[in-house]
Amino acid sequence: MSSILTNNGAMVALQTLKATNNALTAVQAEISTGKSVANSKDNAAVWAISKVMESDVQGFTAIQDTLSLGESTVSVARQAAESIASRLNAIKDNIVNAQTANVDRAKLQVAIDADVEQIKNIVATAQFSGMNLIDGGTATASFLASLDRKADGSVGVSTIDVTGQNLSTGDYVATAVFGATTDGVTANSDAAAFNLDGAGGTGTIEIDAAATYAAGDKISLNIGGKTATYTVSEADAATTTPADMIAVGLKNAVDALGIEGLTVDYDSATAGTLAFTNDGTKDLTVGAQFKNAGAGGLSLLNTIDVSSDASALSALNNIDGILQTAVDAAAAFGAVESRISTQADFVSKLTDALKSGIGSMVDADMEAASARLQALQVQQQLGVQALSIANQSPQSLLSLFQ
Structure with a gap:
């Protein structure tokens, strides 16, 4: 049935043209923005x-x-x-x-x-x-x-x-923590050094019981190129015999070095005294150095003195420990x-x-967009022609009234 009031062909052609125009607009937006998902309306999840x-x-x-x-x-x-x-x-x-x-x-x-x-x-x-x-x-x-x-x-x-x-x-404070020692080492100083001859050489170091110690103070022994260190704890500093605690701690640290032929004995008869015996075949040099709590890592450089045989020997024993601090840092x-x-x-x-991942989700495929643009442009032209033909169809009804 033909009608002058309802043109179904024109409506179909119009809807098709609208769909083509919408698709064409979307493709043009992809090309202009470079994105297939430019906003949440395009694809909310992506x-x-x-x-x-x-x-x-x-x-x-x-x-x-x-x-x-x-x-x-x-x-x-x-x-x-x-x-x-x-x-x-x-x-x-x-x-x-x-x-x-x-x-x-x-x-x-x-x-x-x-x-x-x-x-x-x-x-x-x-x-x-x-x-x-x-x-x-x-x-x-x-x-x-x-x-x-x-x-x-x-x-x-x-x-x-x-x-x-x-x-x-900086912040180094010299403290006389080493009391009387053997082999002519100056007593009551913050450093001590002497030689232990091989095959039975002996020597002693006394940790001064009269000195004042604080948590964080460090006493180091360098023996034959190996270093043992003991750090004074709060408990040590609070005792009435901190020198004994330090001496025992140093003995354990030296024993852990495993120096061949070296024996270290703690002499309980004299507070804080360590007795060394070298039954090995090599001579050993023993150096002791105190570093107070809070002193800089290289503060012992302030004690380097080569003015005498004893001080030069002490400096030689201590410089390796100082150097190791810098190397470790x-x-x-x-x-x-x-x-x-x-x-x-x-x-x-x-x-x-x-x-790259973001691009793969939202970037437009420009090659595909170009192909779709050309196809949609052709479809748009065909849709316009189809709508034009559909709009002319009522004209055929006039022949019925001639």
Whole structure:
């Protein structure tokens, strides 16, 4: 049935043209924005996921900046520690030269003092962006390393922690903790040194019972190139016999070194006395050094003195421990710097992967969009022609009334 009131053909052609125009608009939007999901109306779920991922990308970009700052800060500290170790090696050379009696020890002392001052300068200037990791002022520094998004949507953070290393030379207070010792060592001082001949050589060190001790004080023994250290605890300092506690602690530490032929006995008859016997085949040099609580890691440099045979021998025994402190600090910083560098590289790659993932979800396929655009343009032209033909169909009804 034909009707002049209802043109079904025109309605079908119009709906088809509208659908084609809507699809054409969507394709043109993809081409102009470069995105298949430009807003939540396009695809709410995909859009929401992409926005969360974009937020993570921004966070990781900021983390890269933080890691760069951390790497530079630790690098400065590492290079400073390595420079200090180099200066300490120069000091050690002069101390070794001072072991000979017919050298100008005064000039050697001048050279040693100059290197000590250079070390102080290095410590004072080894800062980056206001942070100094080797002057004892920073216990721990934390650098943001990652954002950890959990399955429930909550976000946690992980950090890379850097332990500060105290390579300062300040805050040292000399204390006469070593009393009478054998082999002509000066009594009542903060250092002691003597030789233990092989095949039965003996010697003693007395921890002075009259001295005042505080928690954190350290007493070190360097024997044949190996070091045993005991740190005074609060309980030790509170007892009436701290010298005995220290002597027993040192004996246990020396025994743990496992030096062949060396026997250490605690003499309870005299407070704080350790008796050494060397039944080994090699001669051993014994050096004792006190470091008060709160003193800088290199504070014992202030005690380096090569003006006499005894003091030069004591300096020789102590310099290895001082050098090891700087070497350990440099190694610790090097390990952390490598870790930060590795994490920065990982974060960079992770950021690229997230960007790629976001793109695969929301970016438009330009090749496919181009093909659809051309096809829809043809469909639009055909739809316009179809609508035109449908609108002309009522004209045929006029022939019925002629």
